[in-house]
Amino acid sequence: MSYVVITGASAGIGERFARALAAEKQNLILVARREERLNTLATELKQQHGIEAIVLKADLANEAGAEALARQINDVGWVLSGLINNAGFGDRGAFADLGLERQLSMIQVNITSLVSLTWQLLPSLRKQPGSFVINVASTAAFQAGPNMAIYYATKAFVLSFSEALHEELRGAGVSVSTLCPGATDSEFATEAHMTNTKLFKAGTMTAEAVVKKSLAQRRKAIVIPGLRNLLMVWSGKLSPRAVTRRLAGWLQA
Numbered sequence: 604m605s606y607v608v609i610t611g612a613s614a615g616i617g618e619r620f621a622r623a624l625a626a627e628k629q630n631l632i633l634v635a636r637r638e639e640r641l642n643t644l645a646t647e648l649k650q651q652h653g654i655e656a657i658v659l660k661a662d663l664a665n666e667a668g669a670e671a672l673a674r675q676i677n678d679v680g681w682v683l684s685g686l687i688n689n690a691g692f693g694d695r696g697a698f699a700d701l702g703l704e705r706q707l708s709m710i711q712v713n714i715t716s717l718v719s720l721t722w723q724l725l726p727s728l729r730k731q732p733g734s735f736v737i738n739v740a741s742t743a744a745f746q747a748g749p750n751m752a753i754y755y756a757t758k759a760f761v762l763s764f765s766e767a768l769h770e771e772l773r774g775a776g777v778s779v780s781t782l783c784p785g786a787t788d789s790e791f792a793t794e795a796h797m798t799n800t801k802l803f804k805a806g807t808m809t810a811e812a813v814v815k816k817s818l819a820q821r822r823k824a825i826v827i828p829g830l831r832n833l834l835m836v837w838s839g840k841l842s843p844r845a846v847t848r849r850l851a852g853w854l855q856a
Contacts, residue, residue: 605682611690613640615789619814630655663716673723683727693754693795713757738765749852769824778822785832802854
């Protein structure tokens with residue numbers, strides 16, 4: 604029996620990953636801070652799909668959070684066939700105006716905990732043929748983002764890191780994919796104070812559609828769901844960086 608670990612599984616894209624994988628009869632380890640939500644989700648998925656769904660409460664904004672989580676998983680000896688590093692958050696505002704502690708927490712969750720958890724769980728993943736890692740980045744990874752400077756920078760790290768791992772692990776039986784969604788209908792926009800931005804007012808994809816695309820292409824290095832998002836990324840590659848960063852700032856206005 605093997606399990607897929609999903610961080611940030613209590614809502615949004617993480618919850619949709621859980622539902623989609625449960626429908627594939629995949630056993631799950633659900634991770635988030637909101638234990639009550641996870642328990643409700645786990646009970647529902649067990650009843651609907653007859654799978655095992657283990658709930659682990661973890662705060663990945665805590666410096667010791669990822670290490671404690673990985674130790675718990677490794678000590679029990681659960682066999683892993685997948686890891687979805689979905690936990691993350693953003694915040695809108697000028698770098699100098701946002702609180703330093705919140706921005707450092709963003710780096711901790713979006714980068715440090717992701718790297719730590721991946722490194723500590725890779726030995727288990729490498730033992731299971733056909734295992735996979737999905738790291739959730741964003742279309743924000745492809746350019747700098749005025750008024751969300753740290754968030755965009757963290758997602759650029761996730762993209763670069765994941766692409767490198769995709770190549771390193773190509774022959775080791777572990778596929779690594781970077782999911783780069785654009786504006787998505789989830790709690791993210793509210794938490795990041797972005798619901799009234801031009802980016803989100805222009806329309807969103809459902810979390811279900813994002814996850815469906817990601818899982819269908821889980822062996823692909825980079826997955827950009829949605830034609831509009833794909834066009835935005837490719838047009839950005841053809842434009843001077845000065846243009847793309849100003850456009851990103853305008854969309855956050």
